[in-house]
Amino acid sequence: xxxxxxxxxxxxxxxxxxxxxxxxxxxxxxxxxxxxxxxxxxxxxxxxxxxxxxxxxxxxxxxxxxxxxxxxxxxxxxxxxxxxxxxxxxxxxxxxxxxxxxxxxxxxxxxxxxxxxxxxxxxxxxxxxxxxxxxxxxxxxxxxxxxxxxxxxxxxxxxxxxxxxxxxxxxxxxxx
Amino acid sequence: xxxxxxxxxxxxxxxxxxxxxxxxxxxxxxxxxxxxxxxxxxxxxxxxxxxxxxxxxxxxxxxxxxxxxxxxxxxxxxxxxxxxxxxxxxxxxxxxxxxxxxxxxxxxxxxxxxxxxxxxxxxxxxxxxxxxxxxxxxxxxxxxxxxxxxxxxxxxxxxxxxxxxxxxxxxxxxxxxxxxxxxxxxxxxxxxxxxxxxxxxxxxxxxxxxxxxxxxxxxxxxxxxxxxxxxxxxxxxxxxxxxxxxxxxxxxxxxxx
Numbered sequence: 001x002x003x004x005x006x007x008x009x010x011x012x013x014x015x016x017x018x019x020x021x022x023x024x025x026x027x028x029x030x031x032x033x034x035x036x037x038x039x040x041x042x043x044x045x046x047x048x049x050x051x052x053x054x055x056x057x058x059x060x061x062x063x064x065x066x067x068x069x070x071x072x073x074x075x076x077x078x079x080x081x082x083x084x085x086x087x088x089x090x091x092x093x094x095x096x097x098x099x100x101x102x103x104x105x106x107x108x109x110x111x112x113x114x115x116x117x118x119x120x121x122x123x124x125x126x127x128x129x130x131x132x133x134x135x136x137x138x139x140x141x142x143x144x145x146x147x148x149x150x151x152x153x154x155x156x157x158x159x160x161x162x163x164x165x166x167x168x169x170x171x172x173x174x175x176x
Numbered sequence: 177x178x179x180x181x182x183x184x185x186x187x188x189x190x191x192x193x194x195x196x197x198x199x200x201x202x203x204x205x206x207x208x209x210x211x212x213x214x215x216x217x218x219x220x221x222x223x224x225x226x227x228x229x230x231x232x233x234x235x236x237x238x239x240x241x242x243x244x245x246x247x248x249x250x251x252x253x254x255x256x257x258x259x260x261x262x263x264x265x266x267x268x269x270x271x272x273x274x275x276x277x278x279x280x281x282x283x284x285x286x287x288x289x290x291x292x293x294x295x296x297x298x299x300x301x302x303x304x305x306x307x308x309x310x311x312x313x314x315x316x317x318x319x320x321x322x323x324x325x326x327x328x329x330x331x332x333x334x335x336x337x338x339x340x341x342x343x344x345x346x347x348x349x350x351x352x353x354x355x356x357x358x359x360x361x362x363x364x365x366x367x368x369x370x371x372x373x374x375x376x377x378x379x380x381x382x383x384x385x386x387x388x389x390x391x392x393x394x395x396x397x398x399x400x401x402x403x404x405x406x407x408x409x410x411x412x413x414x415x416x417x418x419x420x421x422x423x424x425x426x427x428x429x430x431x432x433x
Binding site for chain 2: 051053054055056057083084085086087088149150151152153154155156160174176
């Protein structure tokens with residue numbers, strides 16, 4: 001009975017680990033938790049995660065956090081980083097998207113439709129810095145009149161935008 | 177050849193890709209606090225970070241392929257200049273911002289074509305690294321493209337300097353697409369690597385499209401071109417770059433932070 005409770009608890013606790021840079025979403029909601037399995041006999045939790053960006057410095061913090069959570073349940077964590085299939089923002093859950101928006105970060109659009117993403121056909125180069133090939137609503141006032149300040153924001157996964165209606169700058173989670 | 181021998185034979189090819197990413201990430205990191213705007217400091221640092229990430233995955237893979245078991249840190253910090261396999265393009269000193277955008281335009285166009293081609297690699301790990309990296313370098317290319325257009329189609333001075341930047345970068349371009357060398361041959365034979373010359377046409381097409389949009393012209397064929405990087409023969413700036421990059425781990429061996 002105790003063991004069963006532990007199994008459910010630890011897996012729940014791992015799924016609920018917040019992203020170190022965007023603490024309003026969990027690693028499960030972000031879509032980087034690919035597998036989470038308890039080997040009760042060995043007292044080991046096997047966790048597979050996939051990086052968002054190759055150089056994302058948060059990955060190490062996430063691994064440490066997984067190990068801490070498992071230790072708190074008296075278990076050891078074996079964390080594997082898996083590159084393939086490559087993470088895409090399409091794996092971010094609807095709940096996490098809503099949490100991002102409420103936190104002031106515009107959630108990503110579909111990965112295919114985004115700037116730089118299409119390799120299908122050559123197309124004209126946009127003369128505007130940051131393009132403007134997709135509509136991004138301001139997470140504060142909801143206006144769709146927004147423009148890119150920089151495709152590279154405070155972290156690898158975010159772009160910096162400005163709302164032309166309310167004037168506020170905001171982060172956008174880049175489609176990848 | 178056994179699988180192990182094949183891996184060792186083409187590890188030098190993967191090392192070339194890794195060193196390109198590592199050395200260019202270091203050069204881009206040098207822009208921090210020097211870029212024309214704070215947003216650009218962040219952008220160049222982000223591109224640099226992506227490249228460090230790619231270099232880390234590739235170097236770790238090299239250490240397992242070549243049978244030496246060297247870690248990513250061993251390979252990054254404990255090799256001498258002649259053991260580096262990057263092209264001369266990425267080791268050149270930081271110039272003005274226009275030169276950096278010209279370099280990034282070519283390098284990202286090359287990497288975009290390269291990582292797309294490696295989707296068919298027989299090496300599963302290389303395929304996974306490339307699939308991930310391909311998504312990232314599209315943003316790098318987009319960023320460089322936007323700036324080349326803004327500067328080329330900007331003021332008279334920005335136009336002239338962007339044109340001069342394209343001329344500056346031209347002699348370093350051919351080396352990216354050079355098929356010579358045993359490492360390339362081994363990688364292509366093993367079905368692992370992409371023949372560099374086959375990447376030229378897609379890369380050049382995307383550079384030419386940007387240059388045209390920017391109201392610039394492709395520079396005349398340069399009178400010389402760099403060579404030898406893939407064999408470990410480098411230009412002067414690499415030694416200075418490594419002295420800075422490797423200083424700490426060599427002064428304090430085994431330091432952890």
